[in-house]
Amino acid sequence: xxxxxxxxxxxxxxxxxxxxxxxxxxxxxxxxxxxxxxxxxxxxxxxxxxxxxxxxxxxxxxxxxxxxxxxxxxxxxxxxxxxxxxxxxxxxxxxxxxxxxxxxxxxxxxxxxxxxxxxxxxxxxxxxxxxxxxxxxxxxxxxxxxxxxxxxxxxx
Amino acid sequence: xxxxxxxxxxxxxxxxxxxxxxxxxxxxxxxxxxxxxxxxxxxxxxxxxxxxxxxxxxxxxxxxxxxxxxxxxxxxxxxxxxxxxxxxxxxxxxxxxxxxxxxxxxxxxxxxxxxxxxxxxxxxxxxxxxxxxxxxxxxxxxxxxxxxxxxxxxxx
Amino acid sequence: xxxxxxxxxxxxxxxxxxxxxxxxxxxxxxxxxxxxxxxxxxxxxxxxxxxxxxxxxxxxxxxxxxxxxxxxxxxxxxxx
Amino acid sequence: xxxxxxxxxxxxxxxxxxxxxxxxxxxxxxxxxxxxxxxxxxxxxxxxxxxxxxxxxxxxxxxxxxxxxxxxxxxxxxxx
Numbered sequence: 001x002x003x004x005x006x007x008x009x010x011x012x013x014x015x016x017x018x019x020x021x022x023x024x025x026x027x028x029x030x031x032x033x034x035x036x037x038x039x040x041x042x043x044x045x046x047x048x049x050x051x052x053x054x055x056x057x058x059x060x061x062x063x064x065x066x067x068x069x070x071x072x073x074x075x076x077x078x079x080x081x082x083x084x085x086x087x088x089x090x091x092x093x094x095x096x097x098x099x100x101x102x103x104x105x106x107x108x109x110x111x112x113x114x115x116x117x118x119x120x121x122x123x124x125x126x127x128x129x130x131x132x133x134x135x136x137x138x139x140x141x142x143x144x145x146x147x148x149x150x151x152x153x154x155x156x
Numbered sequence: 157x158x159x160x161x162x163x164x165x166x167x168x169x170x171x172x173x174x175x176x177x178x179x180x181x182x183x184x185x186x187x188x189x190x191x192x193x194x195x196x197x198x199x200x201x202x203x204x205x206x207x208x209x210x211x212x213x214x215x216x217x218x219x220x221x222x223x224x225x226x227x228x229x230x231x232x233x234x235x236x237x238x239x240x241x242x243x244x245x246x247x248x249x250x251x252x253x254x255x256x257x258x259x260x261x262x263x264x265x266x267x268x269x270x271x272x273x274x275x276x277x278x279x280x281x282x283x284x285x286x287x288x289x290x291x292x293x294x295x296x297x298x299x300x301x302x303x304x305x306x307x308x309x310x311x312x
Numbered sequence: 313x314x315x316x317x318x319x320x321x322x323x324x325x326x327x328x329x330x331x332x333x334x335x336x337x338x339x340x341x342x343x344x345x346x347x348x349x350x351x352x353x354x355x356x357x358x359x360x361x362x363x364x365x366x367x368x369x370x371x372x373x374x375x376x377x378x379x380x381x382x383x384x385x386x387x388x389x390x391x392x
Numbered sequence: 393x394x395x396x397x398x399x400x401x402x403x404x405x406x407x408x409x410x411x412x413x414x415x416x417x418x419x420x421x422x423x424x425x426x427x428x429x430x431x432x433x434x435x436x437x438x439x440x441x442x443x444x445x446x447x448x449x450x451x452x453x454x455x456x457x458x459x460x461x462x463x464x465x466x467x468x469x470x471x472x
Contacts, residue, residue: 011173012172012173012176013169013170013172013173013176014169016168016169016172016187017167017168017169020168020169020189020191023191025193025194025195025245026191026193027190027191027192027193028188028189028190028191029188029189029191030186030187030188030266031172031186031187031188031189032184032185032186032187032259032262032263033176033184033185033187034183034184034259034472035176035179035182035183035184035185036183037181037182037183037257038181039181051471052398052399052402054398054464054466056448057445057448060448061471082471082472089181093472094471094472101193103188103190103270104297104301106188107188107263107266107267107270110186110263111263114259114263114472117471117472118470118471118472119469119471120469120471121469121471121472122466122469122471123469123470123471124398124399124400124402124467124469124470125470125471126399126400126403133403135399135400135403135467135470136470137468137470138468138469138470141260145260190392207391208318208319208322210318210384210386212368213365213368216368217391238391238392249392250391250392270392273391273392274390274391274392275389275391276389276391277389277391277392278386278389278391279389279390279391280318280319280320280322280387280389280390281390281391282319282320282323289323291319291320291323291387291390292390293388293390294388294389294390
């Protein structure tokens, strides 16, 4: 189980290569890459994203999500790498990978981790555009995606 | 849309890197790797897999699955690479990637392509073990996975 | 007529055989003749899970083989 | 007591401020005082979607601040 915060741009393909190199006979690997989009949902050009984080709770929240995925699905190995600080459009914000004997568990674990990361990972995301900056909150679809896994939702 | 058969071992991380290099602003990439397992479901050691294929229909079946995924989900780009011939344990049998504006479509498209590949891609898979060879057929769980997408199932 | 085999049929019968179709012969009838000729593969040759394919299309059991140069038998698929 | 801010609160109020807690003061009461001091962030400081955190734990509105050196205010999260 490998979970880390990245301050700098990282290569998702290298993460995938390292992750698969560490496997021991699993048949299925699902990975997800979240990439900083060049346009805001309004259509405005995004110059950069800034991910504010908490010095301890942010990594703690990633570890909790990873442990929950491991406990919940039959996955033998997983990885989360999440940027913090400034991220340029086109750069990878988050890399998630899950390996399992069979594909269903790997798909579900990756899907679950992403849904939880969107609402429960301790980050605050700001889009900087030529017209100004805007702090992002999860949308309704993020909360309902999170609730698909029907534990007690974290939303107040 | 890139679909191809590979006769030799290929590097899944390079496929992912090439795939993401070709993107134009998508925010989400889901990839799946199917890796040849060192053990059969019986527990026997697998020396190699052999994937028999049809000279035209195999590639046709992959293209059909890719086109169906593209038509069905909001994905802007996808890739399928599938081995044929002899595959050693630990080597990647299949690489699938889907990119979309948002993560749900990318997850569903990759999941869909894998379910269809398991039952509808025109391959015949043989496991060679020290005790002999065995031709694999999709299991009941593969057929029911395929039927989740509830088109007319291909099963006779 | 050439007969092409795939998967486990290729293992038991080889890549290809050649047997003339009879006048007015259907796929169903041809399967029965093949099964008699190759008892080691009779179970598969008679199974409807093993599909018949002519000119790259799956054909039904009443398909008439006359005028075709090749038929192929496709066992259940297993990709991915 | 130090007050730490994150996300949009950090943008409007800076990384940290320092204001002494009153004797027997709760989080709810402290929010009201802060909102009066920083009207530009009053909406967030009074919103229960902005959680209060002491010693790395989310605390409720009736939590007593006495004896603590730091409180943090966490706006709604947005990761991934």
